[in-house]
Amino acid sequence: MGKSCLITGGAGFVGSNLIRHLASRGMRLRVLDNLSAGRAADLGGTDAELLIGDIRDTQLVEQAVQGMETVIHLAAHTNVIESIKTPEVNLEVNVKGTFNLLQASVKYGVKRFVFASTGGAIIGEADPPVHEDMAPHPISPYGAGKLAGEGYCSAFWGSYGLKSICLRFSNVYGPFSYHKGSVIAKFFRRVQVGEPVTVYGDGAQTRDFIYVGDLEKAIVSALQIEDLPFGEAIQLGTGKETSINELVVLMRKVVGEGIFPSLVYQPSRPGEVLRNYVSIARANQYLSFVPATTLEEGLKETWRWFKQES
Ligand code: UDP
Numbered sequence: 001m002g003k004s005c006l007i008t009g010g011a012g013f014v015g016s017n018l019i020r021h022l023a024s025r026g027m028r029l030r031v032l033d034n035l036s037a038g039r040a041a042d043l044g045g046t047d048a049e050l051l052i053g054d055i056r057d058t059q060l061v062e063q064a065v066q067g068m069e070t071v072i073h074l075a076a077h078t079n080v081i082e083s084i085k086t087p088e089v090n091l092e093v094n095v096k097g098t099f100n101l102l103q104a105s106v107k108y109g110v111k112r113f114v115f116a117s118t119g120g121a122i123i124g125e126a127d128p129p130v131h132e133d134m135a136p137h138p139i140s141p142y143g144a145g146k147l148a149g150e151g152y153c154s155a156f157w158g159s160y161g162l163k164s165i166c167l168r169f170s171n172v173y174g175p176f177s178y179h180k181g182s183v184i185a186k187f188f189r190r191v192q193v194g195e196p197v198t199v200y201g202d203g204a205q206t207r208d209f210i211y212v213g214d215l216e217k218a219i220v221s222a223l224q225i226e227d228l229p230f231g232e233a234i235q236l237g238t239g240k241e242t243s244i245n246e247l248v249v250l251m252r253k254v255v256g257e258g259i260f261p262s263l264v265y266q267p268s269r270p271g272e273v274l275r276n277y278v279s280i281a282r283a284n285q286y287l288s289f290v291p292a293t294t295l296e297e298g299l300k301e302t303w304r305w306f307k308q309e310s
Helices: 013-023 058-065 080-085 087-107 141-160 183-193 212-224 244-255 281-287 295-309
Strands: 004-008 028-033 049-052 070-073 112-118 164-169 171-173 197-200 209-211 233-235 263-266
Touching (some): 004 013, 004 058, 013 028, 013 212, 049 058, 058 087, 070 212, 087 112, 087 141, 112 141, 112 212, 164 212, 171 183, 171 212, 171 295, 183 295, 197 244, 244 295
Parallel strands (some): 004 070, 070 112, 112 164, 197 263
16 A cells, blocks of 8 residues: 555545544545535544645645555545536536546556445436446436546546446445445434434335444545556445334434434435445455444544534
8 A cells, every 4th residue: 555645525525534534543534525425524633734725626636646655535426416417516516536646646656546426326217236247327417427426437447457346335334434425324313303203205215324434444444455456446335234214223223212303204216226235245255345334333523423413
């Protein structure tokens, strides 16, 4: 593993967790973040250097990459619905921004480039478990943009020998997720303000929830391991399927019976994927990835963080 690392989007949810992990390994860290979602304060207690700015700014991207041995590219617009409303913004940030990072990485001799991608939005409707050999059929601009990013990672390995690897995240949860619109963060915020929790549809829909601490380990392995399928994608998750109804039961247990608010059922969101979980066979093969945190343990950690934040 190189001794220095640029983390784009490093002040965001995954970044704030990851930086603590990398700092504990003695790495020199630089963060490029426009603070549109993350908070500079969340880098507190680490020695990470913060460059505030946008990945659309090619000059700034060059400045950020210069002198760094490795890059973890997390910065992105992650909201699928927003990408449908303003696809051109998504294209600029998620595709052109990724391209800018890749180009600068080649120019400054970066040794490893890890790209945060997604399985669900790239593959689209498919019978789970979702895996890397499935043909991509994105149904949102967000999915198309991430697929394009993967395409460029592959091309920059093929054309310039940049050792890129695309990690497809399933539904990630954990500390530092206060600003996320994802279901677990949203439900914990509702618990804190004592407002009802909204379940879309009948709650039988499923997801593969991965604890951010397990995800971090996989990212570190992707920086370290020499024998990887460069230019390609590796799916991360737990391989386990959890329905929203099951999630509610666990969250109620973690938070406390009397504290968890009432449930309100609303119609399914348009385009809602009903079942989703992933195969982690490839992650296990190449990254020796074995998620260690049960959903209940991960929820306890996350709730501890939310309580201490309020
Ligand atoms: N969900 C829900 N209530 C909410 C937010 C989400 O029931 O307030 C459900 C949603 O229908 C989906 C799951 O939780 O089945 C995960 O939603 P999220 O937006 O976190 O992730 P994604 O749908 O992109 O996988």
